[in-house]
Amino acid sequence: MTAKRKETILQVSATNQEQWEEVLATKGLTVVDVYQHWCGPCRAVISLLRKINNELGDDLLHFATVVDNELALDEIVEQGGHQLSEGGDGIIVPASKSYTVAVIKPDAVARGEADEIITKIQDAGFEILARGERTLTEAQAREFYQRKATEDGFEDLVQSMSSGPSHILVLSKPDNSSDAVEAWLRFIGPADVDEARRRKPESLRAQYGTRTPFNAVHGSEDANQAGRELAFFFPDPRSVPGTARDAEEERVERTLALIRPLAAREDREEILTHIKKSGFQLSLQREVTLTEEQAREFYKHRVEDDDFPALLQSMTRGPVLALVLTREDAVRHWKNMLGPSDLRRAKEEDPECLRARFSAEGDPVNQLHGSQSPEEASGEISFFFPVQQTLAVIKPDAVDQHKDKILQEIRDRGFSIRRLEEKLLSRETAEGFYKEHRKQPFFSQLVEFMCSGPSVVMILEKENAVEEWRATMGPTDPDRAKAEFPDSLRARLALDVLRNSVHGSSSRKRAQEEIQSIFGEPTGITETSDEHSNEATLDEQKQQYEGDTHESNPHSPA
Structure with missing residues (x-):
């Protein structure tokens, strides 16, 4: 005792x-x-x-x-060493060593600029003591920036910081040659991007920021804040029994969900409602009709199962709704919602699980799929949502007034801009670009319009880039766009069917041809799922936006 x-x-x-x-x-x-x-x-x-x-x-x-953060701790004058946990290994930052926490924000990461920024950090003489990648939830972003809660633009800041992965770095100066916090703040420049460009054009924010709060990088404001931010991003998982599990649950991850054809037709909206109410974010979504060959490829690890023929039949009897779900510990949460894969067990042991509730009469196969592990989720997501490149064009009518707005929208939606040029298209280039319209009555008008002023041509890269960019643009007809997709670019910026602000490739094959036509180079992307591509199947389906395909609306100038 x-x-x-x-x-x-x-x-x-x-x-x-x-x-x-x-x-x-x-x-x-x-x-x-x-x-x-x-x-x-x-x-x-x-x-x-x-x-x-x-x-x-x-x-x-x-x-x-x-x-912390509840009491006035200003009278603490001595700090002990800080232990970081990186990849499971402890890293000690001595109390005598000056350090700061740097964040490469989601906007810079989405544009593929993180490695370039890290190189510049190292070239500037900073020592990287620890690094990691973290996708903040909205609640975590609010907690991290709680000191700015009363400032204008706080909500925009929260949204920007929770829009995708950030790279977290703990920086110091070798041999404590200078105060790391002050050195880093000088290196990144003022928080306001316009001010950074005026006063510190060589700073990181001036070079990589687009507009506040999308200013590319973050830095601790003082040593005390650096300590709090260090604890926020690098808690020691060994500090509390069971915290390793807690830290895993805090980590935002993605999983693949499939709603098989019968449930996709009958119960889609109700299932999507359950998903959203359970705290998942729908990061990506597409409807795909699989061939038997594609279904076999996806489920090749189950080919010896007794129910494999029934699974093939279930997966190929109509469109499958593929979803990428995002939240903390997404794989485990989605598996728990699904319940047992065996329908009989699901109904007997967990009648409230989704598989039990949304089973299809006469179909022995459950109607919902979920990845079994984060590693499996990564491969399955690549199968349905491969990283693609697509051609995007800001047309002459939108270059002067809307170029910056469109470019910002592209970045905010997570596209990486791999190439960008502003050029006046020659008549030969425009005719080659729209060669499939040559026999259409609007062909000459379209070519003249595209040659009437400079266009901004870009190669965009992202998972499922072709469909994602088409969804961002909206329908060709701005009246339909305003009625049905009011947040799309064409709904907000287009003048009419001809002057509709932007263009995007209609398929992966067409994207390759257009990039070759404009830039004279292949896409540079070898998609992991090319061997089981569903492109041919998708081309036979009705496009999400009628009028974006030449067949469904032959009078649309693309």
Whole structure:
């Protein structure tokens, strides 16, 4: 009992300002474990503290715990070493070493600029003590920037920081040659991109920022903030028993969900409602009709199963709705929602699971698929949503007034711009570009329009880029776009069917041809799923936006 009592009173817990002031008033040396609510106190060091206490036996040595951000901790003048966890290995930042936390924000990562920025950081003499990748949820972005909650633009900042993965770096200067926080803030420049371009054109924000809050990089404002941000991004998973599981749950990940044909036809909306209510974000979505060959390729690991013939039949009897779902610990959560893969077990053991609730009469195969692991999810997502390149054009009518707005929309939606040129298309180039329209009555008018002024031509890259860019553009006819897809570019910017602001390739094959025509180079993307491509099947389906294919609307000038 005595040992247990010592363990209980080893650390005094200060949970309010009065208790904290009592800790400060205690005579002697007090070792304080400052922690955040979500991670708890560092139980892993208790045995070490007890050993120190027993060996020294000094009445002037005390230990305490306190929650950060709740009390006034300004009177703490000494900081101990900070332990980072990177890839499971602890990294110690000595108390004497000046460091700062740098974030390469989602807008720069989406444009493929992270590696270039990191190279410039190293060239500038910064030492990278730790690095990682993190996709913040909206709630986590709010927590990280809570000090800015009352400022204008806070909501935009939250949305930008939760829009995709960030690269997190802990930086220092070798041999403490200068204060890392101040050196990093000077290197990145003012937070306002326009001000950075005026005052510090060589800074990172001037070079890579587009507009506030999309200013490419973040830096700690002072040493205290650097310490809090260090704990936010690099909590030690060994500090609390069970925290390794908690840290895994905090990590945002993606999983593939398939709604098989019968359920996609009958229960699609109800299933999507369940998904959204469960905290998932629908990152990508497409409807695909698989051939038997494609279904065999996707389920090749199940070819020996007794129900494989029934699975093939189920997967090829109509369009499958493929979804990429995003949230913390997405794979595990989606598997839990699905329930057992065997329908009989699902109905007997978990009648409220999705597979039990949305089974199809007469079909022995469950109607919903989910990835079994994060590694499997990555491969399955690549199967249905391969990284693609597509050609995008800002047409002459939109270059002067809307170019910056369209470019920002492209970046905000996660596209990487691999090539960009502003050029006046020659008549020969325009005719070759629209050669499939040569026999159409609008062909001459279209060619004249495309040669009437400079266009901005781009190679865009993203998962499922062709369809994603077409969805961003909206229908060719701006009246239909306004009625049915009011957030699309054409709904907001187009003047009429001819002057509809933007163009996008209609298929992967067409994207390759158009990129070759405009830039004289192949796409440079070898898609992982080319051998089981569903392009031919998709070309036979009705496009999402009628009028975007030449066959469905022969009078549309693309």
